[in-house]
Amino acid sequence: MKNEKNTVKHFVIKHLSGSKANQHETFDFGKHKELTFGREEANNVYFDPEKDSMVSRQHAKIVKGEKPLEFYLEDLGSLNGLYLNDEKVEGRKQISAGDKVKLGLKGPEFVFDLDPRPAGAAATRLMNVAASKPTVELDTAGESEDSDGQKEMEKGPVKESIGKQTFERAITSERKRSARTMVAAAAAVLIVLTALGFTFKDQLFKTEQTVIHNTEVIEQHQEVRIDAFDTQAIARSNVDAVVYIEVGYKLIHTTTGDDVYHEYMVIDDPNTGQQRTVALYIENESGEIEPVLGLGRNVQNGSPIALGGGGGTGFVVDNTGFILTNRHVVAGWQTSYTFPQDAYNGRMIRFVNGEWTLAEEVAVPPQNWVPYNSEMLGRRPLTGKVLEGQNMYLDVSFPNSDLRTPANVVRISNTHDVAMIKVTVPGELDHVTMKDATAEVEPGKQIMIMGYPSLAPDVVVGRASADYFNRATRLLTIPSPTVNTGAIGRVIAATARTQDDLVQGYFSVMGDYYQLSGSTPGPGNSGGPVFDRDGNVIGIYAAYVPTGTMGFAVPIKYGLELMGPARRSVVN
Structure with a gap:
C-alpha cells in the first residue's frame, strides 16, 4: 500500500442527495483503512436520524483491498438495501473512484472518490445521448400507414361478383410491389442519412461537449459549498490523537540530587509585635530579584521549588507515540514560577559590612522568575548547569480511558513554549497532520x-x-x-x-x-x-x-x- 499512500491523500465523499446534499466530506487516506456509513454518530459518515430515515444505524462500509487502489463496498445488514450504480449489492462488491452509492432504494446517494484521483481510476460513466436510431421512426410510420390501409379495406363493403378472385389476386400483387418499393425507399433514405450523419457528425452531435460543460459548472458550485468549516468532521477524525497530561516536578541540585528550597526566616513583626515567617529574596549580579535558594539539607525553614497536580493537553504527531505540547506543561522549571501565597510580603537580604542583614520588604515576588535560569544558590553566584528540573510523575491519558501511561520528556525547545514527550504502547496510534x-x-x-x-x-x-x-x-x-x-x-x-x-x-x-x-x-x-x-x-x-x-x-x-x-x- 506504499505507492497509493504517496499519491492518494484523501477519501472524498460527494453527497448528491439527502440531508447532506451538495456537501463534500474528506478523510485522511493514510489514517483510515475503512469508512463506515450510518445513522450512528460513531460512523465516519454520519447521517441525520430523522431526515435520512432510509439509512440504517450501521448501513455500509468501504474498505481497502489487499492490492493498491482496490476498494470494496460491503452491506452491514441494512434494512433497505445497498445499491452501487443502481445495482443492488449482496454482501460485498468492488467499488472504484467515481462510482455512485445509494443507501436504500430511495435513500441518500453519494459519489465515492479519491483526492487526487489516480490516473488508473475509473471515472463516473456518462450516457451518450447522441446514440439514437432515426430508422425506427421510418419503420413505425410505414407500419402505421400500412395498418391504416388495411383498416380501410376491412371497413369497405364486401361485394360478390364473377371476377372476384381475379380482382383479389391483382390487389395482392399490387400490395407486394408497393411493399417492396417502400422497403427499397426506406433503405435508400437510411443510406443517405447515414452518409450525411458521418460527414457532418461534428456539427450535428454536440451532446458530449454540453455534458462536459455542465459537469464543470456543477463542480464549481460544489467547490463553493465545500468551503464550510466542518468542525464535527475534524473533531471525529482527531479525537483519539488528543491526550490529557498530568505532571508534577521539583527543582534539584545536579551534583548531589538534593531538592532545592526557597529559604524562609522567622522575624519579629514590628506592626503586631508577634513573630511571623517571611520568604527571603536576594539581588543577583544582573540586578534582578530572585528567591534565596538553598539545598534541602541546609535550609531549616523553607518551601521546595516544586509543583504538583499540574495538567495540560498534548497531541500525538506520529504512530509511534511522540506527542507535542507546551514546554510549561511538561518542563515547568523552564517557565515563570508561580509562588505560593506565603511567599508574598517577604524581605530582601543584603550583604552589608561582611554579613547578611534584612532589608526592604518585597510585597510581590518576582513574576518572571524562571527556576532553571537562577543565578544564585546558597547566596552565591552559580556557574555551570547546577540546577535542573525533574518530573516526579508525567502521565498521559487517552480520551475516554481511565488508564494512565507514563511518558518521558524527549526534547525541549530553546526558542519557544514547545516540548516533545513520548509514550510507549503496543500497536500504532492515531495522529494528527x-x-x-x-x-x-x-x-x-x-x-x-x-x-x-x-x-x-x-x-x-x-x-x-x-x-x-x-x-x-x-x-x-x-x-x-x-x-x-x-x-x-x-x-x-x-x-x-x-x-x-x-x-x-x-x-x-x-x-x-x-x-x-x-x-x-x-x-x-x-x-x-x-x-x-x-x-x-x-x-x-x-x-x-x-x-x-x-x-x-x-x-x-x-x-x-x-x-x-x-x-x-x-x-x-
Missing part, C-alpha cells in the same frame, strides 16, 4: 481548538480492584476533550522588517504568537492543537487572557523543529 502555515495565516482565518480545559466538568468512575493484595476501590477521572472555535485575530511576529529607513528594527515584546479571538478554553487546554478548516494543526494553544475572550497559540513551525534531525546547524 501538521502544516506550517506561517506564510498564509492572516487575521480572520477560522480555527478550531481541542483540549482538556480545567473549567470543564469532570467525569469520574469508581474502579473496583481485582487484585487480592490491593482491594481498594479508586475514583478515576475519565478525560474527554472539548472543542472550541474561533479565528485568528492577529499575527504577532517576533521580528520584522520595516519600510521606514529611520526605524532600526521591529521587535515584539511578547514573541511569535497567533492571537486568537472568540471562544477561548482557558487553563488546562495548554498544549492543545489548533486546527485550520482542512483539519491540519497550524498552532499549539499556549496562553489566555483571564478577563476576556482572547488567547494565544504558538505557530506549529516551532513544533516541527523538534521533529527534525538530531542536529540543527545555526552557523554556516
